[in-house]
Amino acid sequence: MVIVYRSNTGFTREYAEMLGKAEKLKVCPLAEAQGKVGPGESVFFMGPLMAGHISGVDQAVKQFAVKGVCGVGMSPASQQVLDTLAKANYVPDAPIFYLQGGWAPKKVGWLKRRMVGMATKSMREALRDKGGRRTPEEDKQLDFLLHGGSFVAFENLETIRTWMREQQ
Ligand SMILES: Cc1cc2nc3c(=O)[nH]c(=O)nc-3n(C[C@H](O)[C@H](O)[C@H](O)COP(=O)(O)O)c2cc1C
Structure with a gap:
């Protein structure tokens, strides 16, 4: 299996490289995969979430034999996130995984920053309104929503690594 990924601000790349190192698999950016990854080779595709869609997944499915897919987003992992992801990103005969990456507002253009800003507006306002009654977690x-941060962690890869070992 080869790991093919797309990453705009680096979080998906971090996960792809970590996973490749741990499982001793070749890792290749989608933009460079043509010619390097054979059409018959099994691919695990990883891409950042953009408005619920796994960026690059359609191109990957057209070009390669995609056996598994992983979306990397900014929200915490949950069954609900996974269900929404599976509905919006149908990939034939391949399971879908989710990993929490991060948010890097300074690395994206103003329009994208605004789009995310709009999507998180109600959450930010609710947290702001709590003022001094916010818990340390809140x-x-x-702070994460306003300034960004990373939740990339090796432990998060456990489910995917278990699935990968079952494929051999
Ligand atoms: C325009 C835009 C839309 C996004 N939409 C989502 C989303 O629907 N769900 C989510 O969890 N994260 C969303 N994000 C956050 C990114 O998926 C997150 O920052 C991810 O870790 C980026 O990965 P990358 O660094 O590999 O590009 C969005 C970010 C941008 C810029």
Whole structure:
């Protein structure tokens, strides 16, 4: 299996490289995969979430034999996130995984920053309105939404690594 990924601000790349190192698999950016990854080779595709869609997944499915897919987003992992992801990103005969990456507002253009800003507006306002009654966790969440941060962690890869070992 080869790991093919797309990443705009680096979080998906971090996960792809970590996973490749741990499982001793070749890792290749989608933009460079043509010619390097054979059409018959099994691919695990990883891409950042943009408005619920796994960026690059359609191109990957057209070009390669995609056996598994992983979306990397900014929200915490949950069954609900996974269900929404599976509905919006149908990939034939391949399971879908989710990993929490991060948010890097300074690395994206103003339009994208605004789009995310609009999507998180109600959450930010609710947290702001709590003022001094915010828990330390909520303080962290508000800071993350406003200034960004990373939740990339090796432990998060466990489910995917278990699935990968079952494929051999
Ligand atoms: C325009 C835009 C839309 C996004 N939409 C979502 C989304 O629907 N769900 C989510 O969890 N994260 C969303 N994000 C956050 C990114 O998916 C997140 O920052 C991810 O870790 C980026 O990965 P990358 O660094 O590999 O590009 C969005 C970010 C941008 C810029």
